Amino acid sequence: MAKHQTPLLDQLESGPWPSFVSDIKRESDARHTNEKGVEYQIPEDVCDDLLGVLELSFKDGTTHWKHGGIVGVFGYGGGVIGRYCDQPEMFPGVAHFHTMRVNQPAGKYYTSEYLRQLCDLWDFRGSGLTNMHGSTGDIVFLGTRTEQLEEIFYELTHNLDQDLGGSGSNLRTPACCLGESRCEWSCYNTQELSYHLTQEYQDELHRPAFPYKFKFKFDGCPNGCVASIARADMSFIGTWADDIKIDQEAVQAYIGGEIAPNGGAHADRDWGKFDIQKEVIDLCPTECMWMEDGKLKINDRECTRCMHCINVMPRALRIGDDRGLSILVGAKAPILDGAQLSSMLVPFIKAEEPYDEIKEVIENIWDWWMEEGKNRERLGELIKRQGFQKLLQSTGIKALAQHVQEPRHNPYIYWHEEEVPGGWDRDINEFRKHHQR
Incomplete structure (x- = not known):
């Protein structure tokens, strides 16, 4: 009752x-x-x-x-x-x-x-x-x-040999996908990296000292099964640096209907004959694919590793062999300033023990965020407030094309004095001489 x-x-x-x-x-x-x-x-x-x-x-x-x-x-x-x-x-x-x-x-x-x-x-x-x-x-x-x-x-x-997780203004419990234990697309060992960083940063997990919460999430490939790009202050997304591998015979088998697309996931639905142009090539976000003389071609320099073509034709296309991960930063749900997706910070880095390069990036970011972040301000909000350039300066990472979200509105370039050989005085004198001529 x-x-x-x-x-x-x-x-x-x-x-x-x-x-x-x-x-x-x-x-x-x-x-x-x-x-x-x-x-x-x-x-x-x-x-x-x-x-x-x-x-x-x-x-x-x-x-x-x-x-x-x-x-x-x-x-x-x-x-x-x-x-x-x-x-x-x-x-x-x-x-x-x-x-x-x-x-x-x-x-x-x-x-x-x-x-x-x-x-x-x-x-x-x-x-x-x-x-x-x-x-x-x-x-x-x-x-x-x-x-x-x-x-x-x-x-x-x-x-039970088990520890508590994170809550409050600290490092939250790192979370990862199944990675190499189950998934053929995983580009690094997500479980190992997640476990390693959990052990490495126990103090940050259990003794809150941050401006607000901080989340690590580990996706083994760009399919993003733990949605790190939308939910983590620091996203580790598996990727590869070489070319997508193509089996041209399997491509023809998909075109001819011998192999069902999408791993046969929609075999119970009659959507008609598979059309590689409509279902793969036209849906490529960078338009880097085309058919030539009956063969599928990919301009891998333009590929953003979105995984769509691989998901549709997994028997014909495979991830590359030079594997590692991308580090993205700044995702969060709406707290102070609306939802944000992660921004690219490190396009490619190897994920190999003892992960010293990765830990260096993490700790440089924490030093900057703990120094500059306001109370209850997530990393993404600090980046938005102070600018991505400040983040690059604090981490010592050189600016790359992948860091540009959109073309700048102001066409003038700002130089720091230390970036100008001879300082501002020499630069101004050169300008005056040129103007007088």
């Missing part, structure tokens, strides 16, 4: 898609029947009261969660998101409802035994509700009380 009437939430179960409301109700029933015989360390009506406070929020048109204040585990400034209900008398089960972020394994690989251990821990000391995974990438434990935080942390670190 439900503790609270929730007619508004019940509507969310009426559509064709699975509903989180159904999940919470199912967990509520499990806690009340308690077939496992668990001695719960927080109130068993936590899920009922969670539904009740959400229903009240829908009715009132405002949240009934208040700021969690300073709550966490000893020695860590991140990993725990404090949450208290502002109606504790009405909903005692969620008077405390703290969320814990747990650092997910690279590529999100688990054993079933490990998942059971996580769930058993959270059934015992939390609400039993999890989010696998949050948009940050973490395992998310939803809802526990303050007195349980240290107990959960001890169990995670001592018995």
Whole structure:
């Protein structure tokens, strides 16, 4: 029997898609029947009261969660998101409802035994509700009380060999795609780089010292399965420096209908005969492809590695052999200044241990951002405020054509004095002599 009437939430179960409301109700029933015989360390009506406070929020048109204040585990400034209900008398089960972020394994690989251990821990000391995974990438434990935080942390670190993730103004938990473990297009080992930087920057993960949050995300190829270009302050996107490999026989097999395009993903739909001109060549963003004497040609110097042609004809086109990654910076969701996509910083760099070149770029950026960034200002907002040229100066990276987002509006070139041989005086004198002649 439900503790609270929730007619508004019940509507969310009426559509064709699975509903989180159904999940919470199912967990509520499990806690009340308690077939496992668990001695719960927080109130068993936590899920009922969670539904009740959400229903009240829908009715009132405002949240009934208040700021969690300073709550966490000893020695860590991140990993725990404090949450208290502002109606504790009405909903005692969620008077405390703290969320814990747990650092997910690279590529999100688990054993079933490990998942059971996580769930058993959270059934015992939390609400039993999890989010696998949050948009940050973490395992998310939803809802526990303050007195349980240290107990959960001890169990995670001592018995499950697992650490908390990032929260607050720090390095957030790095996230990566499956990379070379599963994907034929991966241009570098995303899992290894993600794990390496997670270990390298533990202080930045757990002890907030940044102006605001900072995210690493690792895409093995330009298909971008973790959407790093839209969500990460620093995106590591796999790419290659040589030419796309072409199997001309396979190209003809696609044209002749012997091989289904798109890996056969739409084989159940009759879209007619495959047209390489319309479906591949005309859709190339840089128009670098054409057919000549029955063969597919690519001007690789103009190719931007968008992967469209490779995705459509994977048997005919393959990524190159000189592989590495591009580093892009500045993506974010709308916080202060609207959504932004990443901007290219390093067009190509090898991803090889110990990754010293990559770490040098990271730390130069952090030095500049921590010195110049305002409170709650993401890296992309600082770049927009001070200009990309400032970023290049702070990282020591020379300007390249790939750094130009659009032609400049002001046609005059500004030179720093140290960039003019002999200084400004010599340059002005030369100008005067030329003008007098």
